[in-house]
Amino acid sequence: MIDRNKTYKIILSGGGTGGHIYPAVAIANELKSRFPNAKFLFVGAKDRMEMDKVPQAGYEIIGLWITGIQREFTLKNLSFPFKLMSSLWKSRKIIKDFKPDVVIGTGGFASGPLLQVATSKGIPSLIQEQNSYPGITNKLLAKKADKICVAYDGLERFFPEDKIIKTGNPVREDLLHIAEKREEAFTKFSLDREKKTILVLGGSLGARRINQLIEKEYDFLLTHSVQVIWQCGKLYYGKYKIYGNTKYIQVHEFINDMACAYAAADIIISRAGAISVSELCIVGKPVIFIPSPNVAEDHQAKNAQAIVDEKAAIIIKENDLEVDFQNKFIQLIVSPEKQQQLGKNIKKLAMVNATKQIVDEVELLLNKSNK
Structure with missing residues (x-):
């Protein structure tokens, strides 16, 4: 049985747009209602909107020096390897210091380094994929993630079928x-x-x-x-x-x-x-x-x-x-x-219980990490 009074530590990572931030906040709010003593940490990208929106929702956030790869060649792409190495190093430090029981990724380039480090250390992880066509970050992370919550049918083309749970997307x-x-x-x-x-x-x-x-x-x-x-x-x-x-x-x-x-x-x-x-x-x-x-x-x-x-x-x-x-x-x-x-x-077509169903899956991962 899961202990609802235990001080679980939960990291949520994602951002860049409201479409990645608000699902993470909705998931955190539902987790907080179930586990009032839980501690939360968000990880996003420096200088992106999550650095304002997450604190406004009442949660602590740390920013990584990371951006996505531009589809067309630009000078910005030249700095990407350095940003990736910096973000991986900082993610290792975050994981070591915070010691999460579970890590949740809601997409966007900010979630890549954090979940890569977490999964390499065997920390239970869940990806929440919002789109009918996944982004490159989630496609790369899917191989090592424990569970993948999706909103559309047909995503077994991109993700391992046995990890997929169709829940819909968290909304306000x-x-x-x-x-x-x-x-x-x-x-x-x-x-x-x-x-x-x-x-x-x-x-x-x-x-x-x-x-x-x-x-x-x-x-x-x-x-x-x-x-x-x-x-x-x-x-x-x-x-x-x-x-x-x-x-x-x-x-x-x-x-x-x-x-x-x-x-x-x-x-x-x-x-x-x-x-x-x-x-x-x-x-x-x-x-x-x-x-x-x-x-x-x-x-x-x-x-x-x-x-x-x-x-x-x-x-x-x-x-x-x-x-x-x-x-x-x-x-x-x-x-x-x-x-x-x-x-x-x-x-x-509405899936009104998406947030609760995703958190049900997080609970199963927390229960697994307890054993």
Whole structure:
């Protein structure tokens, strides 16, 4: 039997984007609720957003000097071997000093060195793979990891089949109750209850092409009597904030209360990162996916297509925005039936117990390490 009062030591590693950070925080929160005396340490990459977001969630983090390899040759790639050696050395020191009972990796280049060292020392490890097409870090780590929690079918192409557990992706707990927040959302965002609300999301840092699209279609959107909540991202806020001077379009650098934003939305325009897709399944609203083409193995397009294949969303490739956006948007906005059907179908794909199921697997590893 596992001792819930024991002071387990748990390391979670991953980062670079919110899609790797928020799952790690959700897993840590669930572990903390089960093991109140546990000690947690996050390991991320220096100068990336996890160095701010993790402490805001109440956890300690150490940063490694590590970046990914650029797909095209750049001078940055020349420093990669030195960064990797530095990160492996620092990871050894972290493991030696902290003495974890289990290590959890949520993807991104920051998790590579830490999990490599942990698995080489026989420390129980779990990988949480969010995407339908894994990144290189998790593919390399899979051979030595004890368990691999995934959100899509068909990943035995990349991982040992006997290690795979399909759990879905961890999402924020408050998204499970957004229906109760709709009135609060109208007040919070000062919205007109008689107008449809379009929520535009490009990820935590922003999406250049989606921002360009909303700028170009600014007048078109207003002529369709909608209101827009536009998260343009930290990198683009300085340029696009001027478009928030009208009553019906508001521009945000970042939205902290995403549950309220989702509750307010009638239609969502979004990138197709794995965590965004998982959240949108739970939210159950009609979605237009505009996947980023600038990701490894075009995994965002694969994530989105998996939803579209279930008749649960609309996809528009970046190259097709000029031709398709207005037509597809009009077809959706004028059809309450289509909106309802897409919302109903995407909701069926939600895996609401993902975090608990992943932590169940972590518990089995802790139990194993006790023996």
